[in-house]
Amino acid sequence: MTYLATIAANRFGLGARPGEIAAAQTDPRGWLLRQIGKPPLDPNQPGAAAALAQLALFRQAKQAIKKDGNKPDTPPRRPLARSFAAQVGNTLESAIGSGDSLAWRLREFFSNHFSVSSRGAALLALAPTLEHEAIAPHVFGKFEDMLLAVSSHPAMLVYLNNERSFGPDSMIGRRNRQRGLNENLAREILELHTLGVNGGYDQQDVIELALAISGWSITRPREPEPRGFVFRTQGHQPGARRVLGKTYAEAGLAQGKAVLTDLARHPATARFLSRKLAQHFVSDKPAPALVEQMTRRWQASGGDLGAVITELINHPAAWEPEPQKFKTPREFLISACRATGAAGWQARELIGALELLGQRPFNAGSPAGYGDSESAWDGADALLARIDWAARFSGRLGLDAERLAHNSLGAALTPATRTAIERAESRTQGIALLLMSPEFQRR
Amino acid sequence: MKNIADYPSLKRRGFVKLAGSGLALWQLPALGLAATKAPAPRPKIVWLLLRGGLDSLHAVVPAFDAGLMQQRRSLAEPLVDKLLPLERGFGLHPDLKFLHGLYVKRQLAPVVAVATPYRSRSHFEGQDVLESGLAPADHDSGWLARALSAYRGEGLAIARSLPIALRGEAAASTWYPDHLPGADSDLYARLLKLYENDVRLHQRLQEALETRAKVGDLAGRRRPRLQHLAKACATLLAAPGGPDCAMLEMGGWDTHNNQPGRLSQQFGQLDAGLQILCEHLGQTWQQTLVVIATEFGRTVKNNGTRGTDHGTASALLLAGGALRGGRVLGEWPGLGEKDLYEGRDLMPTSDMRAWTAALLQQHWQIPQTQLAAVFPGAKPVGLTLTEGVLKPKVKV
Numbered sequence: 001m002t003y004l005a006t007i008a009a010n011r012f013g014l015g016a017r018p019g020e021i022a023a024a025q026t027d028p029r030g031w032l033l034r035q036i037g038k039p040p041l042d043p044n045q046p047g048a049a050a051a052l053a054q055l056a057l058f059r060q061a062k063q064a065i066k067k068d069g070n071k072p073d074t075p076p077r078r079p080l081a082r083s084f085a086a087q088v089g090n091t092l093e094s095a096i097g098s099g100d101s102l103a104w105r106l107r108e109f110f111s112n113h114f115s116v117s118s119r120g121a122a123l124l125a126l127a128p129t130l131e132h133e134a135i136a137p138h139v140f141g142k143f144e145d146m147l148l149a150v151s152s153h154p155a156m157l158v159y160l161n162n163e164r165s166f167g168p169d170s171m172i173g174r175r176n177r178q179r180g181l182n183e184n185l186a187r188e189i190l191e192l193h194t195l196g197v198n199g200g201y202d203q204q205d206v207i208e209l210a211l212a213i214s215g216w217s218i219t220r221p222r223e224p225e226p227r228g229f230v231f232r233t234q235g236h237q238p239g240a241r242r243v244l245g246k247t248y249a250e251a252g253l254a255q256g257k258a259v260l261t262d263l264a265r266h267p268a269t270a271r272f273l274s275r276k277l278a279q280h281f282v283s284d285k286p287a288p289a290l291v292e293q294m295t296r297r298w299q300a301s302g303g304d305l306g307a308v309i310t311e312l313i314n315h316p317a318a319w320e321p322e323p324q325k326f327k328t329p330r331e332f333l334i335s336a337c338r339a340t341g342a343a344g345w346q347a348r349e350l351i352g353a354l355e356l357l358g359q360r361p362f363n364a365g366s367p368a369g370y371g372d373s374e375s376a377w378d379g380a381d382a383l384l385a386r387i388d389w390a391a392r393f394s395g396r397l398g399l400d401a402e403r404l405a406h407n408s409l410g411a412a413l414t415p416a417t418r419t420a421i422e423r424a425e426s427r428t429q430g431i432a433l434l435l436m437s438p439e440f441q442r443r
Numbered sequence: 444m445k446n447i448a449d450y451p452s453l454k455r456r457g458f459v460k461l462a463g464s465g466l467a468l469w470q471l472p473a474l475g476l477a478a479t480k481a482p483a484p485r486p487k488i489v490w491l492l493l494r495g496g497l498d499s500l501h502a503v504v505p506a507f508d509a510g511l512m513q514q515r516r517s518l519a520e521p522l523v524d525k526l527l528p529l530e531r532g533f534g535l536h537p538d539l540k541f542l543h544g545l546y547v548k549r550q551l552a553p554v555v556a557v558a559t560p561y562r563s564r565s566h567f568e569g570q571d572v573l574e575s576g577l578a579p580a581d582h583d584s585g586w587l588a589r590a591l592s593a594y595r596g597e598g599l600a601i602a603r604s605l606p607i608a609l610r611g612e613a614a615a616s617t618w619y620p621d622h623l624p625g626a627d628s629d630l631y632a633r634l635l636k637l638y639e640n641d642v643r644l645h646q647r648l649q650e651a652l653e654t655r656a657k658v659g660d661l662a663g664r665r666r667p668r669l670q671h672l673a674k675a676c677a678t679l680l681a682a683p684g685g686p687d688c689a690m691l692e693m694g695g696w697d698t699h700n701n702q703p704g705r706l707s708q709q710f711g712q713l714d715a716g717l718q719i720l721c722e723h724l725g726q727t728w729q730q731t732l733v734v735i736a737t738e739f740g741r742t743v744k745n746n747g748t749r750g751t752d753h754g755t756a757s758a759l760l761l762a763g764g765a766l767r768g769g770r771v772l773g774e775w776p777g778l779g780e781k782d783l784y785e786g787r788d789l790m791p792t793s794d795m796r797a798w799t800a801a802l803l804q805q806h807w808q809i810p811q812t813q814l815a816a817v818f819p820g821a822k823p824v825g826l827t828l829t830e831g832v833l834k835p836k837v838k839v
């Protein structure tokens with residue numbers, strides 16, 4: 001047995017399901033590379049159009065309550081909350097059941113990279129649609145396609161207030177002096193989504209990008225269908241823009257798209273994203289050679305994410321035998337479910353567990369997303385919460401802990417953990433010890 | 444000095460007792476101290492970090508400055524008649540009623556137009572510099588941890604994982620309310636044994652068990668608001684042998700749109716949180732300094748969506764029974780077009796670290812030489828800020 005199969009399943013995937021470590025034994029790299037190309041889609045999820053339709057109904061219901069003063073049987077917000085939980089639950093279940101967990105890890109990585117939080121009714125409805133509409137289809141495609149899809153998606157436009165950001169010299173801006181520009185989305189695109197905070201832009205670039213994407217908005221509830229993104233020419237700042245030293249002629253919607261495309265292809269973006277990917281998958285302090293190699297591949301391939309991930313998997317620095325990182329709560333929970341089958345646990349309970357463990361989906365509360373370094377998750381209280389959850393979780397599973405340990409950790413199972421499991425006072429306790437063992441908590 | 448980690452033998456023994464009999468281990472080191480002499484009340488510090496960039500012009504409103512109406516009429520006009528009066532013509536936002544009561548009792552002092560050394564406008568870098576106290580930030584060394592090392596005290600973060608401000612050599616732990624029932628103590632004991640070869644996990648679990656033993660049933664709410672966190676924080680601080688400082692956090696200050704309504708709610712929560720903190724600290728409030736800081740301020744002009752974008756200077760709010768308050772500190776830069784930083788933001792007139800350094804010097808008696816390691820390059824302001832034993836050297 002080799003530990004490489006365990007690394008393949010844990011460091012690059014979401015933990016081994018029964019049989020996966022055995023399947024990856026002969027060719028761990030090949031086992032991962034075969035997962036590249038097939039996007040992690042979960043079918044039958046509603047999109048932003050459906051979310052906006054639901055939101056329109058929600059607002060009607062709220063207005064009706066205001067007008068008649070009658071309280072309806074079901075609060076108007078409930079359908080939104082139900083739909084949110086259903087979508088998030090479906091995604092969790094798909095990730096738990098997937099045979100291509102590398103793809104799901106990537107989906108989660110980019111969903112956190114383009115983090116939106118579900119505060120308020122509009123984002124409760126919209127937030128989960130960003131991931132399956134704008135992110136999942138592109139995880140093995142071109143980064144610029146993902147960036148454009150995200151930046152023009154209603155969830156992101158609402159979250160970072162671009163849907164009402166209008167050029168001061170646009171028709172809307174001149175008609176009503178109270179309305180104007182909002183820098184929020186433009187700043188975060190530069191700082192968080194593309195170049196990185198040291199990527200060489202300044203305040204003027206922020207303003208120029210904000211002007212370039214002014215008028216990128218969403219349909220109003222009373223506007224005719226289809227609902228979703230809309231470019232409001234009357235709200236777009238007229239004229240040429242200058243971003244990072246390059247001039248972009250006035251071209252309406254195409255002007256902003258041209259700037260974003262250049263940002264996606266910028267060398268600083270290649271470096272920032274390559275480093276972030278290496279930090280996510282491998283280690284908080286990844287080998288410079290690994291980052292360099294990925295950056296070069298990013299630039300040579302025009303930001304082809306499948307190619308960049310292939311580079312990562314093929315690099316020896318990504319296969320250090322020692323575990324390099326403490327799992328995030330989400331990685332821990334999904335890997336625990338994959339290892340055990342999670343029989344008897346509902347998606348709703350799993351979402352509740354993520355909340356208790358500090359990583360409720362779409363709730364980072366910051367456009368930077370949840371922290372991705374070990375120190376963000378390895379606090380004393382966080383560890384205790386994991387133990388308490390593991391104790392409760394394993395309480396409903398009547399499984400053989402020793403076989404689970406073998407299936408999920410393979411050659412990485414240490415004698416100490418094996419002994420602890422053997423000596424456990426019950427099967428339940430044995431599973432809790434396995435899930436909380438250092439080798440299960442790290443990857 | 445009274446750090447549990449300094450007593451390795453006690454550590455293991457203590458845990459066995461905890462697991463076996465439910466005895467609260469946390470109290471052991473304090474008992475050790477108490478044996479020599481009756482414990483004097485120790486000066487406490489609470490650092491509350493407002494994440495997202497507080498618009499200070501909406502909190503400590505410079506109603507006397509003609510620039511206010513010129514720059515942000517739509518935000519200021521509905522406010523100016525309802526302000527709670529402070530000296531120098533400033534007024535506190537009407538939803539900060541408890542804070543204003545503190546001001547009247549000389550237990551609150553806003554410091555206007557302060558900033559960290561950070562001059563760009565990223566939340567994340569800004570918060571890192573604020574927490575680290577260094578520019579550029581060091582993610583493994585926080586100012587509060589360095590201050591604790593100098594003071595030889597213990598710290599606590601009301602958070603799931605240790606924030607940057609408390610990372611470093613000092614003894615600091617974390618606590619956050621959960622509502623899962625605890626696992627049985629046998630599982631904890633077995634895991635401690637399993638973690639014997641894993642220093643970090645072992646230490647984390649031990650810290651967590653100690654804190655839980657102390658907090659008992661404080662855990663509760665699903666989504667804790669500041670009030671609930673403040674209550675737990677106060678209970679932990681005021682307990683015998685409790686930590687010397689605690690860090691709290693509150694988000695929601697990034698008001699790019701609909702600022703008046705959002706800040707009204709935020710201020711209401713902040714105000715209630717401080718009230719709970721004060722009430723639950725009881726007598727300990729008299730030895731406590733509360734420092735409320737944010738990573739940066741916001742644009743002086745309102746933006747196009749009834750909000751404000753990222754700016755530079757903001758305010759520092761100082762409070763507590765140990766404070767010599769009842770005044771508005773800091774030089775006012777003015778709001779005229781030419782007074783602004785880069786033509787858009789409130790101009791910083793002092794380094795936030797200089798105020799915090801002065802508080803450490805006066806409240807914890809940290810000598811100048813060690814302060815230089817806490818805040819390199821920041822000279823403590825020469826004002827008496829506390830009611831402590833140090834008599835004023837400089838006339839206020």
